[in-house]
Amino acid sequence: MVGRPFKGEGEKRAKCTEEERVDWSNLDMNILELIADQLTIDIADYIRFHGVCKTWHAVNHHGLTHPPQLPWLLMRCDYDINRLIFYSFSDETFHSIRPPTNDEHIIGSCDGWLVLDHKTSRFLSLLNPLTGAHIHLPALPSYLINIEDYYLSILKIAISSNPSMYDHDCIIVIISTLNDALFSIRLREDGLWTLLDDRSKYHDVTYFKGNLYTVDEIAQVFIFNSFFEKVAIDGPQRETNNLLWQFAELSNELIVLRNILIENSVDHAMENLTILTTERIDILKLNMKGLVPSLEEAKSIGNHILFLGVNSRSISCPISQYPHGKHDTIYIHHVYIMDDDKEQDIYCRHGIYDLENASFMPTPHNGFERICTGMLPMWFTPSLF
DSSP states (O other), rough: OOOOOOOOOHHHHEEEEEHHHHOOGGGGGHHHHHHHHHHTTTTTHHHHHSSSSHHHHHHOOOOOOOOOOOEEEEEETTTTTTTTEEETTTTTTTEEEEOOOEEEEEEEEEETEEEEEEEETTTEEEEETTTOEEEEEEOOGGGGSSTTGGGGGGHHHHHHHEESSSSSOOOEEEEEEEOOEEHHHHHHHHOEEEEOOOSSSSSEEEEEEEEEEETTTOOOOEEEEOOEEEEBBBBOOOTTEEEEEEEEEEEEEEEEEEEEEEEEEEOOHHHHHHHEEEEEEEEEEESSSSSSSOOOOOOSSOEEEEEOOOOOEEEEGGGGGGGSSSSEEEEEEEEEEEEOOOOEEEEEEEEEETTTTTTTEETTTOOOOEESSOOOOOOOOOOOO
16 A cells, blocks of 8 residues: 655655756856767767757757768658658667748758758758758859759769868869759858869769869769869760769768669559669779879778768768668669649659669668758768858
8 A cells, every 4th residue: 555645745855856956058168068979970960969959959060070970861851840851770760850941942962061041032042951051152153043943953962071161172073963064162262153164075073082073974084183173084085874873972082883774664653664774883983093093993892881872972881880771882862853734743762772782672761752842862971060
């Protein structure tokens, strides 16, 4: 039998509990900053820290480094709750982050920054969704903007250095979707985008060890010097349909991936669709040791995994970072555009390519997702800087 409390004991206990309760939102800001600076091993901890209350959300991170993070897949923007939905490969969970505004479309990703395109003004900006840092850029030239496909205005973007740092130059280079040309801007100095080169149809662009590299539709790789003069690198110059060329940085080396696509029929709930899917991926390494730089065939990516996307920078990670992964595998998401008489639909499909067996496997998210939010799924490197 449980005894009943004496008269007044319950009120006394409740009063003591109320007096002893700690209001964590009133912690000293210096203490909160010290806590935040320790949350660098898994960035998801930093996000949970910011979600405690408004006071904790306002705390800035002052740490200098954090270990390399597995990429997140930005799945979609849930406009009903105004949240970006990410899937984290580190803890295999979904995270939602509130964007600063719902007036902008997300059109790309690079080095921990999302590229935003304002719906009405058409000005571009860079957003770090974890820290809230938001850097505004000039609008693209009007002739590069496709009114119908505004969320496809940029194919790829490369950033020379951290755009939030003011003590050094930051150059941003993009590939326009409409003409596959290169445009550049020097952050905080240029008011307009400058046409860099439109003599080739470019597939990818990246900064590697301080130099700008590009690859075009015939696998011609170029290095641009500080004056933006380009020098060609010998490679397998072949113009073939259904080929996609992409860069990736691997063990301090730059590689080029040849993604060979084939037509496949996919059963969809509404209809039978013919789409392009990966048949084989070849690896070429950039050799800078000889008198003439060249591209050489490679058989594997070793104990690494790669994450390749459509409008985001490719990301490589040691397999030790992802125990559930397998060496020599490439995580891909394809995007397909389907037209009918009434409207244009965009679909996305995810998969894992095994280099050793030359096979393509589905991921846990695999499916034929219809994209109706004006945003393509993309890889995102979580960063606090």
